[in-house]
Amino acid sequence: MSLHPSLSWELIDTVFYRSRPCYESLNWPFDNFNLKDYMVSIGPFASIYALYPKSAVVNLQLTDVNDCITVLNGSGMEIFRINWNFTLNQIVKVGFTRDSKLIMVLKTGICRLYYNYQGDFNEYDLKLGTIKDARFSLNGDFAVQTHSNKFAYIPNIQDPSPVIFQQLETEDVEPYHITTWTFTASKGPSETAATHGEFQDSVRFFIFTTTGISILTSTSTEPILLNHAFLQSVHLVSISPNQNFTALYAANSIYILDGEFNDLLIQHENVSNVSDLRWCSNDVVVYTCNNSLNVLGPTLETLKFYTSGTPYLHAEIDGLYYLTNDGLNFFSRVPNITEETFKIGSSSPSSVLLDSIEYLDRRSPKANDLLEVIMDDLVLAVDGCIRAASEEFDVYWQKNLLRAAAFGKVNLDLYDSTEFVQTCNYLRILNIIRAPDKGIFMTYNQLQEFGIEKLIDVLLLRQLHYLCLKICDFLDLPNFKIMTDWASCKLKYSTNSSDDELLSLIVTKLEKEKIDWTSLSYVAHNEGRTTLAKNFLTYEPSTSKKVRFLLDVGDGNYDELEYALTISDEDSDADSILLILLQLHGTLTNVEFFKIINDKPSAIGVLKSYFYQFDDTMLENFMFQDDDIIGQILLENNMAKKTVLMNRSKYTQFLQSPTNNFNKVEQVQLDLRNTFANIVAGEPIIKTLEKIIVVDLKKAQNVASKLNVTSRQFAMCVLQTLAPIAAKHPELYDFANSKHGKVLKFETYFRELLKRGEKRQAGLYLKSCKDMASREKIKAYIQCGMWKEAERYGYSNTNERFENWLGI
Structure with a gap:
């Protein structure tokens, strides 16, 4: 039997907190491993880490420093490695997008986005010069500091257009020294703003120097300067998620201020060797020092957890992960419903309902007696057990709480079971992905905020296609994205298979599935399998997608364009035909142009209907060659009408003026x-x-x-x-x-x-x-x-x- 959940609770003031193990031992792929010897970046939900040796950074003066960046899952199992020359490509910061893609910010101003775990990446030039430092937010957006003390915010590195950023300049701070800085961008760019490269007023930079703090916004032209004695030696800063409070570490003290840095709320003195400082939700401040994790409450009451080595922190919406040599743990506030359910001596409806299960297992009539006691609050009891189950990591207590909810639910005439069913489904998925071989230890609240579809995207990055299919079948979700990704991986990594073998395998598996066959054609073409790419097109029902692919990859090739025109003509797709004719019209002579459309009735119809807008002379020649007397008469009549109208219109007299x-x-x-x-x-x-x-x-x-x-x-x-x-x-x-x-x-x-x-x-x-x-x-x-x-x-x-x- 598992330990009672309340045994791990710790009290600060009147609120309970708890630290729970996610992985009690980690499968580090190194010999004689010590976390303090590595630069560590922790990704979303502590489900992915990037590590590279500190020695490679320290020894940059050597002519050639080669090593690798190792990417691991939450349980320490290796996902992939990147060989790296730390002398030629100096790394400023490594971070992750919200969907666990690796981002590397280099000193040269180049930013790399690794869009899969096979080492493929896109590279972007931030055009900011030499980068000195960078900061990542929980949402994957980030900000950088240049060597000239300019600051820039990059909201979305995955945008295929040139990287959008807002550059903010400080006043000349020399000879003063910038001790640390951070930024907030709570609302992020709106859709309209993102389109025009502008940002809402929510983006703010906080730059701490030896003279105080400068606060910069995206609309201000001058920095807002604040100066308190303790602000002149700040080394660590953390802003609460709701931006109402700020925690600072300066001069061996921790200060808690309001969000505008006006009022000092708490000062915790005699704190030394602090290596990191974070907020746990909006409740308490957590800091690390001397092989320990320390928690500071609102009345200066503290908790201390001793760890193996100094832990690395990663904050999430509902708590804080901390990583050590020995394991990964999660620190969080005990929710009210959990406290009511498990607190010793509690008489809340959910606690009584949970007790009734114990008597039910013994086949004792007291189970029904307890049910009678809470009959008036049975709905609250069932809801409480469901929500308490979602908060527990231990499968034993999850099952007991859900059994209690099911027992109470049976005795209710009308009860909406939607939340119960969703909790059961989500907990089943969470228990699977929390396994060490998956290494994604998410909480229930994090999964709700992140969403199942995004979780599937993360699993696809790790090529866990079978698990994704099972999740989709389990939740009755469409699976075409998974099937398409599986087929794309087959094309990329089945280097020893012939085109015919791959075509047979993929078509056999996916012929009845609703997938985007054109996307497979693009993958096959990029892998150099041009014949296979065209074969996939035969299964694509959309003519416009076929034509778009042929135009993209054909690069003006006559055969590709003729084939695209043929399939468009067979399907009578007027838009596609017009697009192809316009492209052919600029590359072929009239004779070649007339020859290619000669046996295509739909193409001829589009030519006669629309081409008078583009080239009436060529259209007239075609009608003359085709002996289309009526068409020639209509064309001449149409031009005559236009001429008369132009001469009569008063607007044509002023055409030169608007120009x-x-x-x-x-x-x-x-x-x-x-x-x-x-x-x-x-x-x-x-x-x-x-x-x-x-x-x-x-x-x-x-x-x-x-x-x-x-x-x-x-x-x-x-x-x-x-x-x-x-x-x-x-x-x-x-x-x-x-x-x-x-x-x-x-x-x-x-x-x-x-x-x-x-x-x-x-x-x-x-x-x-x-x-x-x-x-x-x-x-x-x-x-x-x-x-x-x-x-x-x-x-x-x-x-x-x-x-x-x-x-x-």
């Missing part, structure tokens, strides 16, 4: 690029003005005048640009009261700010809103939370009592 205007706009934008690097020539005028308004409003007014933007258009652009930026609200208010801003009514400013939730700022404009009816203005004051102003205005401007109007 000249466009050239003028483009020239102004090119001139502005010397000052504003993010301006793109040819972009809409309003977009250009928005970028300038944020930085220099007066400059934007001059540019608007040059580009003939009306005063009203410019004022509306200023309003819509500055309204979302809190730091720019005073500037917006000054503009609204200027002659340029008064072309818009104050009501317009009020409504725009109120729409964006800026009630206090919107209220500033109400005094100047002269065109509002009295009742509308009172309502506006109330919407802004300005009750006193609403009452004062109501008494002075309405004939009836204000209370009656409000319905009081």
Whole structure:
């Protein structure tokens, strides 16, 4: 029988915490292994580690330092190795994306993303010069510090477009020394922002120097400087997940401050040799020193766990993993429902229901007696046992709690079993992936937050296709992604098999499955199996996908294009035919072009229907050669009509003017690029003005005048640009009261700010809103939370009592 869960609980103030082993022994693939001799990076859920020797970093002055980076699973079993020359490619930091892909940041400003565990990678140039340091967040985004003390945030390294980043410069801090730094990006980039390379105001950098702290945001042009005595020697910093608190290690003390660094809440003195400092959720601070893990509570009460060597920490949403030479452990707060269920002497409904199972196993009638006691709270008891089961790592207690829930559920007439079924399913999956050969020790809460589909992606990285199929069958999920990945792996790594053998094997297994055969064609083509790639196309039902593949890999090859046109013509896919004809039209002579479409009726129909828009002369020649008299007449008639319409239309008289205007706009934008690097020539005028308004409003007014933007258009652009930026609200208010801003009514400013939730700022404009009816203005004051102003205005401007109007 397993030990009672409460035996491992430790009390800090009035809250219980516990440290539980994930893997009590690790399968390190090294002889005489000691974790302190390695640089260690821990990935999501402590399910993957990257290790490389510290000696390889220390001995960089040697002419040639060759070693390897070893990637292991959570139980210490090797996944793959990367041979590395640490002299030629100096590593700044190793981290992981949220889906466990390895990221390497190199000193040269190059960033590598290993998208599988066979050593294949994509490389990106951050274009920031020499990198000095980097920090990774829990979500896989990261930030870097350059040797010139500039800071940049990279939200998503997997974006195939050039890496998007926001560069933030500090003031010249020399001869002062940057002691440490960190960043927060809680909300991440929005979809729109990510598209344009911009970020929300949530990205902040905290740079600690020997003179204090500088706080940088993505919208501020000057750093916010704070200076306290203890801020001048900070060596470690950790910000709580909700960003309400900050923990600092400085001058042999640990300080807990509020999120804005204004109020010192706790000071824990006489702490030395601290090697790491992290928050465990938002509850307590955990720090490591002298072969121990230490926990600091909100009233300076502490816990100490002795470890074999100094542990390495990795924080997650519901707790904190710590890795030592001997094992992997998980430290977390004991949830309230677990405390109620297992606390000695507890009389909660879930605890009583769990006790009833013990009597049920003995076939004692007392089981029914206990059930009668909690009958009024039986739903709470069942829910409590289900949630307590999800928190336990020990299978014995999982089963007992779920049996108790099932026993209670049977005695309820109406009970929604969805949560019970999901908990059983998820725990079964968790117990499988927690096995040492899988090495993914996730908690139930982490799995819920991460999602089953993303878990399958992680398992596919490790090529555990059979397990993924079993999970999909178990949860009734589609499996086409797994089948496609399995087939792709077969193509990549079955080097000794012929094309016919691979085709037979894959088709036999997958012919009845709904998979993307075109993706297999791409893989086969990349592996040099061009014949096999075309054979896979015969199983692809989508003509447009076939054509897209042939155009991508054909590189203008005549045979490939003719084959693509043939299959498009057979399926009468007009869009694909038009795409191919346009590509052929630019590469073939008229004779060759007419020959290739001669026996393809669908292609001829598309040519006659659409090609008058592109090349009416060529179309006329084709109709003449084809003896299509009616087509020639229609074409001539169509051109005659267009000529008459053009001559009659007043708009054609001014075609030269818009062209000249466009050239003028483009020239102004090119001139502005010397000052504003993010301006793109040819972009809409309003977009250009928005970028300038944020930085220099007066400059934007001059540019608007040059580009003939009306005063009203410019004022509306200023309003819509500055309204979302809190730091720019005073500037917006000054503009609204200027002659340029008064072309818009104050009501317009009020409504725009109120729409964006800026009630206090919107209220500033109400005094100047002269065109509002009295009742509308009172309502506006109330919407802004300005009750006193609403009452004062109501008494002075309405004939009836204000209370009656409000319905009081």
